[in-house]
């Protein structure tokens with residue numbers, strides 16, 4: 586199978602199940618126009634995030650890694666009246682693009698963008714009493730994933746869902762000798778999730794217009810492993 590075939594299949598399903606969307610399409614266009622890397626989730630993955638947040642009955646979402654706000658919009662749309670997404674972005678220029686995209690989508694009141702390295706803004710969030718969040722979406726610098734897991738555990742409650750993107754990395758995740766810090770970040774993250782008694786998790790490989798990668802989903806049980 587090739588990327589072209591995966592893309593054609595994505596297009597088929599997206600055409601029937603996801604559809605065009607003015608605000609989301611404009612967000613991608615604005616990101617491209619501003620020179621942002623096209624590393625946002627695919628449309629069907631954005632819809633999956635939206636469905637997961639709805640299944641969770643989420644009112645609050647923490648996103649680590651905003652880029653142009655594409656996944657942020659999908660997540661924010663899942664929330665009921667009064668819901669809130671806090672999204673963390675290191676790059677001020679990306680955050681500005683996201684701000685405009687989120688405003689265009691009519692979600693300015695729902696989304697708070699915090700600019701700065703997430704390892705600086707996460708402690709601030711905790712100190713300010715934010716959380717527990719119902720959903721956490723980890724999608725920033727992969728070497729920091731182990732730290733993001735620790736913060737996610739602090740900022741969630743039993744019943745919360747932690748989702749992490751890009752955990753397969755073209756299959757490189759199985760290479761323990763990889764010198765890629767992103768691969769090592771994802772491997773350590775996975776080992777920590779596996780060893781954490783208050784989580785139960787799975788990971789799925791994905792193919793599509795964005796290539797070969799995968800998603801991890803971990804439910805915070807707050808329980809000992811025998812009751813997972």
Ligand code: SAM
Pocket residue numbers: 624625626649650651652653654655656657673674675676679701702703704724725726729
């Ligand atoms: N979630 C976005 C989406 O699907 O639309 C894509 C996020 S992109 C894969 C990763 C983002 O994380 C980039 O915008 C990058 O600037 C940001 N980032 C990288 N390192 C970061 C850090 N230390 N703290 C916060 N954001 C960071």
